[in-house]
Amino acid sequence: MIRVLLVDDHPVVRRGLRAMVDELPGVEAVGEAADGAAGLRLLAEARENGQPQPDVVLMDLQMGDGMHGVEATRRITALPEPPAVLILTTYSTDADILAAVEAGATGYLLKDAPPEEVATAVHAAARGETVLAPPVAARLLGRVRAGRPTLSPREIEILRLLAEGLANKQISRRLFISEATVKTHLVHIYDKLNVDSRTAAIAAGLAGGLIRPA
Numbered sequence: 160m161i162r163v164l165l166v167d168d169h170p171v172v173r174r175g176l177r178a179m180v181d182e183l184p185g186v187e188a189v190g191e192a193a194d195g196a197a198g199l200r201l202l203a204e205a206r207e208n209g210q211p212q213p214d215v216v217l218m219d220l221q222m223g224d225g226m227h228g229v230e231a232t233r234r235i236t237a238l239p240e241p242p243a244v245l246i247l248t249t250y251s252t253d254a255d256i257l258a259a260v261e262a263g264a265t266g267y268l269l270k271d272a273p274p275e276e277v278a279t280a281v282h283a284a285a286r287g288e289t290v291l292a293p294p295v296a297a298r299l300l301g302r303v304r305a306g307r308p309t310l311s312p313r314e315i316e317i318l319r320l321l322a323e324g325l326a327n328k329q330i331s332r333r334l335f336i337s338e339a340t341v342k343t344h345l346v347h348i349y350d351k352l353n354v355d356s357r358t359a360a361i362a363a364g365l366a367g368g369l370i371r372p373a
Contacts, residue, residue, distance in 0.1 A: 161285045162189045164213040164242070166198040166231065168222035172270075176217065176247075183278040189213055194225025199234055202242075213242045214285045218264070220248040220255055229258045236263030243284040247277070256295055260362045261355065266290030267362075287324025288372075289361040296366050310351060310369055317344050318364045321357055322372075 163180050165188055167173045173191050180188040190213065192198035198216060205212055216235060220228040232244045243265040248255070259267055265284045268277060269292050280290040310318065313334075320330045327345075331338045349355060352363040364370040 195231025
């Protein structure tokens with residue numbers, strides 16, 4: 160069972176999200192928060208009490224006067240063994256998308272997405288995969304096309320394994336290379352794609368057609 164924490168400042172929206180999430184196969188909502196700070200407190204309380212952490216956080220972006228989704232995502236992904244953060248919002252501007260991805264969000268969906276798309280995204284996020292709504296992927300694709308980054312076959316191979324959720328050690332074993340070599344390739348990938356995180360690299364790779372969704 161995939162455990163999901165809902166973070167949204169609108170009670171009616173949270174109620175609707177909870178009803179939708181609880182109807183998804185293999186998924187259950189385990190908590191609600193009205194802003195990013197409240198979400199972080201719930202995660203901290205669960206850790207202190209020895210309770211299971213959520214597997215996925217469904218995060219809104221703009222939440223009134225409370226901590227917004229980008230900052231909350233940045234803090235959550237900095238935690239040891241953090242849950243995946245899946246953005247679910249009405250905002251689809253380039254600035255919002257890039258800020259969320261660079262903060263470490265595993266995926267970015269819009270609130271008009273059908274329940275089956277949300278279900279697929281939640282399961283994918285729990286597996287460590289990156290998920291982008293079609294309009295979001297299209298926007299990122301436009302930005303990537305402007306630069307047309309070129310990766311070597313080995314770099315594309317490593318990027319594909321990143322998208323599958325593999326850690327550096329797992330990639331080194333899969334490709335029979337050292338972890339240091341993997342890290343060197345990652346530095347080159349980040350530089351070519353003009354990103355600074357694994358999630359942002361995967362998102363750019365998906366948007367640019369360098370790799371396909373897992």
